[in-house]
Amino acid sequence: MTVISTALRDRAIKLGVPAEKIRMITGGAPLDEFQDHTIVESREHVGLQGDDLIIGYSSKDGHYEIEMMIRALAEVVKKYPKAKLLLTGTTGDLATKLSTKYGVTENLILTGVLPYKELPWYLGCANVFILPFPDKIFNRGRWPNKIGDYFSLARPLVSNPCGDVKRILEENEVGLLADWDPIDFARKIIFLFENKDISLRMGKNGRQYAERYLDWNFLTEKLEEFYYLLLEEKKQVVKENGSNSRFLA
Numbered sequence: 001m002t003v004i005s006t007a008l009r010d011r012a013i014k015l016g017v018p019a020e021k022i023r024m025i026t027g028g029a030p031l032d033e034f035q036d037h038t039i040v041e042s043r044e045h046v047g048l049q050g051d052d053l054i055i056g057y058s059s060k061d062g063h064y065e066i067e068m069m070i071r072a073l074a075e076v077v078k079k080y081p082k083a084k085l086l087l088t089g090t091t092g093d094l095a096t097k098l099s100t101k102y103g104v105t106e107n108l109i110l111t112g113v114l115p116y117k118e119l120p121w122y123l124g125c126a127n128v129f130i131l132p133f134p135d136k137i138f139n140r141g142r143w144p145n146k147i148g149d150y151f152s153l154a155r156p157l158v159s160n161p162c163g164d165v166k167r168i169l170e171e172n173e174v175g176l177l178a179d180w181d182p183i184d185f186a187r188k189i190i191f192l193f194e195n196k197d198i199s200l201r202m203g204k205n206g207r208q209y210a211e212r213y214l215d216w217n218f219l220t221e222k223l224e225e226f227y228y229l230l231l232e233e234k235k236q237v238v239k240e241n242g243s244n245s246r247f248l249a
Helices: 006-014 039-046 066-079 094-101 119-123 146-152 163-172 182-194 196-214 216-241
Strands: 054-057 084-088 108-112 128-131 157-159 175-177
Touching: 006 163, 039 119, 054 066, 066 084, 066 094, 066 182, 084 119, 094 108, 119 146, 128 146, 128 182, 146 157, 146 196, 157 163, 157 182, 163 175, 163 196, 175 182, 182 196, 196 216
Parallel strands: 054 084, 054 128, 084 108, 128 157, 157 175
Antiparallel strands: none
16 A cells, blocks of 8 residues: 555554555656755746745646735735735635635735746745645545645745644754744745745755655656565565466455
8 A cells, every 4th residue: 555644554453454565656846847946036937026925836727725825925915015925726716705804915926827837936935935735634534745846945834733744843943833824824834934044944854855765757656666575565466476377466
């Protein structure tokens, strides 16, 4: 069995699957396409001016917990009135309605769906990425694929202590964990914006984490090794029990 998260692995073990017959294979990172260009280079490429704080969030159409993002932006804007939240993909009317509700309409950058080759350039404009990740069963069991994009671009991440995201941020100094509260989310975002040395170090750590653990070649080899291990075990069973078809099925 292959699983994408620690929670699913633990669940499988509780259901009786032997631990040695399980491998955790997460989503990977697009390291070649998502190069860690500087913020200045990225903003010049897409035509954004200035050095104001930009918070990044990437999705094609699943902007989960968008209200938390907008509320956190509203808190950040109290200190940095020109701060922006850059959202990729199709947000529908909800982003506009919520930004009006919380008074941050002028602080949104809605890119729409971008050509893939342009996506890393737009995301590279961000000083910090966010990943609202409330502690729910849904989140504990899933792997947010966008984390590979974020780490590839060498920017720090602000998220919540849930599932494997909690473990990764606690163990690797790649970002900060916030309470499920827009004020604390904003506090962590502002801290990273104001402490550029820490932000830069976390971003580099994120890129290194992606290169070490999320490279698609590494993940492919990990899966292939698992297959070969299982095949060798089956050969041994056949050898010990003869060519009984029950063991060859």
